Amino acid sequence: MERPDDRVPSAFRFAAELVAWVATPWALAAYGWPLAVLSLVVLIGLPAVFATPGDKQKVMVPVPGAVTVLLVLMQLAAAVVSAWWLWPLWAAVPVTVLALAVLVTERPRWRWLLSPAG
Template identity: 55%
Template sequence: MLDPTTVSPNLTARGRIPSILRFSTELIAWIATPWALADYSVILAIAAVVLLIGLPTLFSTPGDKKQTLVPVPGTVTIGLVVLQLSAALISPWLSWHPWLAILVTALTLVTVLAELPRWRWLLNAPGRAHRG
């Protein structure tokens, strides 16, 4: 059995639906953000995608993902999720039809509610892998 103090709800059965919601919202951020920025700068649009995908891939809290490349405190992981959610919330309003932006806003709010148990765990999670 997994120890709930060392393993995030993200890696348990109860984390499945929040993970699906989070990934759906991230996917929207990855699509809508460059779409919204492309009119201003293609380079900025590409940079946004690199940051939105690259930062969470590189930095993670030990126990929250199966593999951690660069261990960071839980507050950093929460900040990266909030960045993704913010991009998913704002970008559709700048580039998509309002009815679609309303649906994305609702999805984002549901995702935040679903993420709360994980965020509680992340606030108390270790910041670096123990070496010994």
């Protein structure tokens, strides 16, 4: 199975990651800056270190495709939960719509990641 074209899904995915990277530490800062920093280490560090070969050009620690899918789901959950926790309705709803768009557009990539080739 060939890796699907990922240009549009990656734009949506990156936008959702940005929301997670901003909103999650912001939400957790009320409980202490170490927790906010830890959230950044998890949200940015884990996907930077663990990747599926063929999905990224440089892989530090190779993992199966299912791990990559779970890391994306973690980012989406962080973005949505943090947005609803922090922001008013007019800001949280678009974040939720963005996360849903990621879930839809990522399906071909996830099928590839979860296949024996991924």
